Amino acid sequence: xxxxxxxxxxxxxxxxxxxxxxxxxxGVSIITxxxxxxxxxxxxxxxxxxNIDLVIGAKGSPLQLVLxxxxxxxxPTGNISxxxxxxxxxNPMVETAIPLAYGDNxxxxxxxGTDSNWHQLYETKIYDGKMPSENMEVVLGWEVAQKTGLxxxxxFEGIHGNAxxxxxxxxxxxxxxxxxxxxxxxxxxxxxxxxxSVVEIHEEHEHEHDHTEEHEHAHEEITAILLQxxxxxxxxxxxxxxxxxxxxxxxxxxxxxxRLLKLLDGIFIFIQAIGIIVMLLxxxxxxxxxxxxxxxxxxxxxxxxxxxxSKWYVSSLLIYEAILLAIIGYLIGFIFSRIxxxxxxxSIAQQYGLNVFSLGWMADxxxxxxxxxxxxxxxxxxxxxxxxxxxxxxxxxxxK
Amino acid sequence: xxxxxxxxxxxxxxxxxxxxxxxxSCTSEExxxxxxxxGTGKTTLLHILGGILSGGTGEVNLNGIDLLxxxxxxxQKIRRQQIAIIFQTPHHVASLSVRDNILLGTHGxxxxxxxxxxxxxxxxxxxxxxxPSEISQGEKQRMTIARALxxxxxxxxxxxxxxxxxxxxxxxxxxxxxxxxKNIGSCLITVTHDDRMKAxxxxxxxxx
Numbered sequence: 001x002x003x004x005x006x007x008x009x010x011x012x013x014x015x016x017x018x019x020x021x022x023x024x025x026x027g028v029s030i031i032t033x034x035x036x037x038x039x040x041x042x043x044x045x046x047x048x049x050x051n052i053d054l055v056i057g058a059k060g061s062p063l064q065l066v067l068x069x070x071x072x073x074x075x076p077t078g079n080i081s082x083x084x085x086x087x088x089x090x091n092p093m094v095e096t097a098i099p100l101a102y103g104d105n106x107x108x109x110x111x112x113g114t115d116s117n118w119h120q121l122y123e124t125k126i127y128d129g130k131m132p133s134e135n136m137e138v139v140l141g142w143e144v145a146q147k148t149g150l151x152x153x154x155x156f157e158g159i160h161g162n163a164x165x166x167x168x169x170x171x172x173x174x175x176x177x178x179x180x181x182x183x184x185x186x187x188x189x190x191x192x193x194x195x196x197s198v199v200e201i202h203e204e205h206e207h208e209h210d211h212t213e214e215h216e217h218a219h220e221e222i223t224a225i226l227l228q229x230x231x232x233x234x235x236x237x238x239x240x241x242x243x244x245x246x247x248x249x250x251x252x253x254x255x256x257x258x259r260l261l262k263l264l265d266g267i268f269i270f271i272q273a274i275g276i277i278v279m280l281l282x283x284x285x286x287x288x289x290x291x292x293x294x295x296x297x298x299x300x301x302x303x304x305x306x307x308x309x310s311k312w313y314v315s316s317l318l319i320y321e322a323i324l325l326a327i328i329g330y331l332i333g334f335i336f337s338r339i340x341x342x343x344x345x346x347s348i349a350q351q352y353g354l355n356v357f358s359l360g361w362m363a364d365x366x367x368x369x370x371x372x373x374x375x376x377x378x379x380x381x382x383x384x385x386x387x388x389x390x391x392x393x394x395x396x397x398x399x400k
Numbered sequence: 401x402x403x404x405x406x407x408x409x410x411x412x413x414x415x416x417x418x419x420x421x422x423x424x425s426c427t428s429e430e431x432x433x434x435x436x437x438x439g440t441g442k443t444t445l446l447h448i449l450g451g452i453l454s455g456g457t458g459e460v461n462l463n464g465i466d467l468l469x470x471x472x473x474x475x476q477k478i479r480r481q482q483i484a485i486i487f488q489t490p491h492h493v494a495s496l497s498v499r500d501n502i503l504l505g506t507h508g509x510x511x512x513x514x515x516x517x518x519x520x521x522x523x524x525x526x527x528x529x530x531x532p533s534e535i536s537q538g539e540k541q542r543m544t545i546a547r548a549l550x551x552x553x554x555x556x557x558x559x560x561x562x563x564x565x566x567x568x569x570x571x572x573x574x575x576x577x578x579x580x581x582k583n584i585g586s587c588l589i590t591v592t593h594d595d596r597m598k599a600x601x602x603x604x605x606x607x608x
């Protein structure tokens with residue numbers, strides 16, 4: 001009977017219930033959404049780092065270099081000579097050096113020229129077909145295959161640059177020889193070939209332009225090189241040496257990503273503070289609504305006690321009502337935040353070719369649930385205490 | 401047989417004159433009418449007997465238990481198991497249906513046969529699925545009477561149970577109260593200033 005009574009009481013005054021629910025839902029949504037975005041962005045950024053110690057590329061913004069070379073998000077800072085890159089790669093402190101060459105896309109998906117080390121680093125697996133072994137052969141990331149509809153045996157021509165529409169490299173078709181299994185990282189969003197295919201196309205592209213314009217792709221050039229060191233000691237010396245003594249730029253991904261997250265943190269904290277304020281308002285709203293209900297229900301409360309229901313039973317009706325409100329508010333807020341995350345994810349995937357957000361349960365969400373529950377309980381304690389403080393006899397006599 | 405007796409019962413509200421009640425003895429065979437003018441302490445007496453007002457002195461003995469000596473928890477248990485009060489105002493839980501309001505008194509131990517008998521006798525069987533806001537004041541009063549009787553308590557206390565009813569309905573309700581309390585073996589104490597009631601009770605106490 002207790003839960004039935006609690007439920008009926010909630011439905012009996014729909015307006016105040018809806019107002020409290022609305023505030024709880026908005027508060028939970030904001031906090032959950034922010035937490036989800038922060039959590040997933042951090043996870044995504046950390047996950048795609050793959051223990052890469054250093055990125056070497058053309059001079060420019062280090063963050064841009066990291067974003068373009070590891071996350072394939074931004075435009076590259078420029079090109080570097082393949083010969084010089086090989087020289088750096090041969091340094092005894094370097095354990096793995098992975099060349100990256102790109103400058104083209106197909107339907108917005110980047111075409112990346114790299115070698116087997118990259119596949120090892122990202123632990124790619126063939127779903128169908130094989131890895132590229134000849135020039136102009138490509139293997140497609142899972143999302144690329146799904147969204148472009150390309151199959152093994154198909155050919156396509158790349159478009160110069162990152163934009164979906166642009167100059168087509170006519171007469172240089174890529175041949176699809178394989179499709180990768182889904183990996184839920186950047187590999188899903190890339191078209192992968194070997195370095196020489198990309199270099200070859202752009203050498204010819206340069207000749208077609210008759211050397212009249214200054215082009216970012218010089219002879220035997222690649223975009224960047226990813227390094228993993230044998231020892232952490234290399235991190236102390238090599239970045240500085242490269243930045244000071246060469247025309248290249250060395251960017252430490254970990255530092256750049258921490259810097260980016262720190263910038264984002266300020267925004268997250270600000271929006272989260274708004275969420276907390278809304279939650280507090282929700283708590284106050286539940287409190288005021290319960291006080292108002294208490295006034296209206298004082299005869300009911302006295303009646304229940306006169307029938308033999310205990311003080312705890314009667315006061316728990318208000319507490320349970322607040323708990324039920326909090327649970328419903330949390331659930332609606334949770335679902336609402338997931339819908340927004342899903343929409344955001346679809347929009348980011350469409351715009352940047354990246355699936356950032358997972359819709360699963362996050363560890364910190366237990367905490368948000370507990371905070372919501374606590375907000376409900378705290379807002380009900382005083383009304384619950386007041387509910388059984390009054391004299392049953394006096395209340396019922398006054399209600400004549 | 402259920403029985404309630406009072407002995408030397410005195411009650412005093414803060415700053416007011418104390419009320420000395422005559423000794424009362426009531427059994428299921430012999431219901432009692434307490435009548436008197438307004439302000440003579442009729443409702444107060446009912447609340448003391450019903451275990452919702454403490455602070456009186458003397459003795460209120462319900463089936464061998466002195467209610468005045470019980471702590472709040474034991475008193476609550478007695479109210480739950482043995483006492484039903486019909487208030488002058490038909491208090492109810494607004495969010496619950498008429499049926500659920502009546503069944504509040506059973507604390508989950510529902511005797512459907514007894515329930516049907518009571519609501520049929522009180523002519524509210526057609527109202528049980530309605531909300532209290534949808535029924536008249538007289539129907540609400542019958543709903544509260546049903547709530548008291550459905551629990552088969554040892555003691556039924558009625559405070560002006562017929563005040564909201566017309567002569568015909570008042571007659572049937574008081575007959576039903578007398579009949580049903582006798583059937584279920586409850587003691588019935590009714591307080592009123594309604595002179596129509598005197599005809600129904602052999603034993604009456606006047607409060608001056």
